[in-house]
Amino acid sequence: MTTLVVCLDRTDDVGRKTGLRSPVVGWEAVRALVTDVGLADPEDSGVNSLLETLRVAQDLRDGNEDVVVAVVSGDRESMVSADRAVAHQLDELVAEYDPDSAVVVIDSAEDERLVPIVESRMQVDSVDRVVVRQARDIESTYYLLKQFLADEELRQTVLVPIGLTLLVFPILATVVGPAEGAAAITTVIGVFLLYKGFNIDELLTGLAHQARESLYSGQVSVVTYVVAAGLTFVGLFAGALGVSGLDNPAGVVIPAMRFAFDSVPWLAMAALTASAGRLLDEAISDEPIRRSYLNLPFIVVAVGLVVRGFSAYFLEQQGVIDPFEVPAAEFGALSNESFVVTAGERLALFVVTAIVISLVGARLASYFSESESNHNEATETAQDAPPTASSQSELTDGGPTGAAAKRADDSDEDDLDE
Template structure:
């Protein structure tokens, strides 16, 4: 059985420049064809394609394999006619030679379109794409663009947002200044890329089904998530209310931001604690074991809330926007003492959570659940 090393020329550049008809079969015939094509047009990439076909044939023969080199090309001006001419030449080669498989050698993306035609008649073991070294960057860029445009998901992710943005540029420039138009366009494209990059579309598409499953299964987290959302809204409202009547300069940002954080963090931490508690209860009810991360999450939320509120209070107290903290009605703390107390409390609570998570292991929970079932 013979391996056919097939050099494919869909545009019939070889035939037009040399006046020869294809197929051209055999080592000496193809070797002579290289000279004819090179003399006709030394810059033609078909010369490299023919030389590569000869090189592959030599390597196969050096490995003691039966190999035959051949050149086929389209001999018609129309695309369909050229493909049919290639098909007929290929059928003649298969009929004349005892061919088992083929190695296809090509030098352009247009020639690569004939690979399925060859595959319909022979087993294709390899496709050898010849890229001239001087044109490697251009050719590689072409193939990358070709693969990119063939990917439907990439097209919808990149080309559609860019196209919408370019269509909006004239409208924005008519209504606003160039700076505002460019800023709005950049913000729009950034939001689209974040929307796709963070897979928000997948989250939103799965949200109704997940909510329906949670409602039907009677999960506690459904209620706790609703409560957490309410607490978060309260925290944001109180934070905004704290800076509403603040008399500061128009360009002052730090103090209002710190006030917002200071008044909203307790409620936001309580919202996160409620949501994590509901998730923890679902895990306890639905399984015989629970991950230590679920046990440690509530303590981590409280610790982070204390640390953030401590730093915000320290900075506000240094700016005289917050009164000194008084403990038990008698002990007035300095800003440093206040910050130290909150940081220390956060670290202690975090360590307590780690300790409890390590103590209440999966095996302990399984014993408790099994004992409850047996009782």
């Protein structure tokens, strides 16, 4: 069993300081290399990596293993060329010594990026990371800061808000006071964190992309969404007018119920318009209509009725709205007197109607889905069915007029013989 103990140097510090070309292979060659690198730069941590490589090889030799000691370096042109140089040198070592496994010795996070290259060519039993004791925390902090500053997204997310805060706070502290400036800064930071935490930027990007595709494809939902937005604003305005018409309401419940009572019909119409446009797009497209789009309009109406019923119940209990009165009517010989529907009866009527509408919607959606699936199954069955006798004869004779064509060919041959 042959083990390759290889010291990785991605930036070619060994070649730059000693002038030697890698790979450097052999115990004596690596031992001499330690002296050359130490004399060129005694403060370089690469000396410790080379010594650790020799120590690991010596321990393996003491265990009666065949060991090949090597130092592999990249180049200074670019990271890609450095990785390719290391891969080429490893291929040469594998072709010459055919190691069964490898022990990798590295001294930095930069060299650790080469470990997958070694793993792609041979089995790696161990990765020995050499860190100088007195520089452990400094080096770790340095590489963390280096990786942080190399990430453009992290720089924009962290450094830009900190820089803006340091610039804006002195101005606000001078103009409006330190307390107000600190409050404004913390408010902006809180809004920014919520913006990033809820991925609002991705949602806005997705909405813009969807709106652009809808405009270019000419979907009906573009118009219905605009109408729905208008109805939504009308509903909010109607709810605000209803709340402003209250006479000194106590608490929050009554204004909220009044807002819901006045705005829900408009909001329900907005949602119904948007869902109808989406349903029309699904019907126009070649794909089958999904069950959720069929059921959505009924759910919207049912939810609107429930919210309207509960808000009317609370408002009627507080005397904000009058009870519902059914006027007298005559239908031929039948007639009825006017009567008042109580708040509980009105709520029950709205809830029962909403349940019935939701059940009807679910049933219709299920019916259309089953019809569509049965149609698709019938189409697939017709396509997969074996050919009939007439179709087989057509295939055999060369088409529906195969026999007639054959008789015509025979008559032509008889004319030629004559």
